Amino acid sequence: MGAQLLLTDPVVVAAFTAACSVLLVFGALTKLRDIAIFRYAVDNYRLLPSILVPVFAWLYALSELAAGLALGFASERTMALILAEAVVLAASVAVLVNLLRGRRSIECGCGIGGQQIAPGLLVRNLLLALAIWLASRTPLGRPLTSLDFFSWAGTALALLALYVCANQLLSNQQRLKELHS
Amino acid sequence: MTDPLVLSVIVLWVLVLALGLCVIALSRQIGILYERIAPMGALMIDSGPRVGDPAPVVDVSGWSGEALSLGAPSARSRLLFFVSPTCPVCKKLLPIMKSVARREAAWLDIVLSSDGERPEHAEFRQRHALEDFSYVLSQPLGLAHRIAKLPYCVLIDTQGVVRAKGLVNSREQIESLFTAFETRAASVQEHLDHVHAGASALSGTH
Numbered sequence: 013m014g015a016q017l018l019l020t021d022p023v024v025v026a027a028f029t030a031a032c033s034v035l036l037v038f039g040a041l042t043k044l045r046d047i048a049i050f051r052y053a054v055d056n057y058r059l060l061p062s063i064l065v066p067v068f069a070w071l072y073a074l075s076e077l078a079a080g081l082a083l084g085f086a087s088e089r090t091m092a093l094i095l096a097e098a099v100v101l102a103a104s105v106a107v108l109v110n111l112l113r114g115r116r117s118i119e120c121g122c123g124i125g126g127q128q129i130a131p132g133l134l135v136r137n138l139l140l141a142l143a144i145w146l147a148s149r150t151p152l153g154r155p156l157t158s159l160d161f162f163s164w165a166g167t168a169l170a171l172l173a174l175y176v177c178a179n180q181l182l183s184n185q186q187r188l189k190e191l192h193s
Numbered sequence: 194m195t196d197p198l199v200l201s202v203i204v205l206w207v208l209v210l211a212l213g214l215c216v217i218a219l220s221r222q223i224g225i226l227y228e229r230i231a232p233m234g235a236l237m238i239d240s241g242p243r244v245g246d247p248a249p250v251v252d253v254s255g256w257s258g259e260a261l262s263l264g265a266p267s268a269r270s271r272l273l274f275f276v277s278p279t280c281p282v283c284k285k286l287l288p289i290m291k292s293v294a295r296r297e298a299a300w301l302d303i304v305l306s307s308d309g310e311r312p313e314h315a316e317f318r319q320r321h322a323l324e325d326f327s328y329v330l331s332q333p334l335g336l337a338h339r340i341a342k343l344p345y346c347v348l349i350d351t352q353g354v355v356r357a358k359g360l361v362n363s364r365e366q367i368e369s370l371f372t373a374f375e376t377r378a379a380s381v382q383e384h385l386d387h388v389h390a391g392a393s394a395l396s397g398t399h
Contacts, residue, residue, distance in 0.1 A: 049281045049282060115279075119279065158199075159202055166209060169213070173216070180217065180221055180224060187224060
């Protein structure tokens with residue numbers, strides 16, 4: 013009951029919403045900034061016929077952008093939740109299939125320079141999916157105080173910092189493996 | 194009078210965020226450290242044969258089995274373009290490389306270099322219509338030039354001397370390689386530094 017109250021507290025929901033929204037929008041803009049690179053990254057996964065790759069690349073990046081904006085600004089969260097989770101799920105399935113195929117040297121295309129796919133990426137995506145689910149919950153109605161705004165901003169920024177750290181450590185892990193090999 | 198609890202929460206949030214920034218910076222620095230101590234050298238302009246030095250001579254077989262002595266004096270200059278079938282930026286640069294090959298056909302041969310399994314490269318070569326390029330699969334070539342990041346270019350003149358080299362991510366950087374070759378700058382980076390320094394001097398800024 014206590015955890016339920018905590019997870020639907022307006023400060024927690026708003027912080028997760030802000031962080032997930034920023035992550036999705038930033039991820040989409042990185043892909044859209046150089047869509048050719050992202051197209052080739054999608055191609056590397058070898059899951060789609062060549063003719064569909066450019067269409068999928070655009071569709072994926074625009075869906076990610078729409079999910080981020082909807083999560084941040086739309087009053088109706090259900091569609092935003094479905095779209096955002098679909099984006100994360102599609103990426104995770106692509107990574108999982110290629111890990112199972114043993115093709116670990118391909119770049120993930122996450123917009124982070126040169127990061128290769130790894131099991132850690134699936135864990136990161138699982139946590140991201142969980143964060144999106146938390147962000148889409150209906151918050152409890154309670155009066156907010158000025159301190160709540162500090163908590164909201166602090167939590168959102170701390171979540172973003174955690175995400176950046178996770179990506180950096182995943183990238184470091186790949187370099188460390190190269191060093192050992 | 195500020196409530197001590199409120200003050201405490203604010204101070205703690207500031208500290209949490211400051212520590213978060215420190216952790217990001219530290220993990221980034223660890224990443225850079227791993228890059229620098231990598232066995233094949235790091236992403237540094239001065240790793241591998243230096244500009245102005247003779248290129249290491251590496252005997253390789255071309256795609257059809259023809260013998261190539263890369264780095265030895267030859268009738269035409271050579272641009273070694275280190276690529277990988279799984280590198281999205283490399284793929285993006287292939288059409289640019291094709292136009293460069295046509296434009297500089299009078300004096301330059303472009304050699305695509307990679308390593309790994311031949312079937313994967315055969316598909317890559319066919320998919321991107323790279324039949325007009327010399328294509329070599331040679332790990333020793335990459336090791337000799339200490340290639341740590343892709344896509345990477347090394348421009349070798351007819352005397353077998355490295356004339357320009359660098360990591361390339363765009364058409365501008367490939368063009369800079371030729372400009373560095375023509376202006377005898379030590380590297381693409383040095384050429385770019387000179388260009389920026391010149392622009393700063395012209396605008397009076399420091």
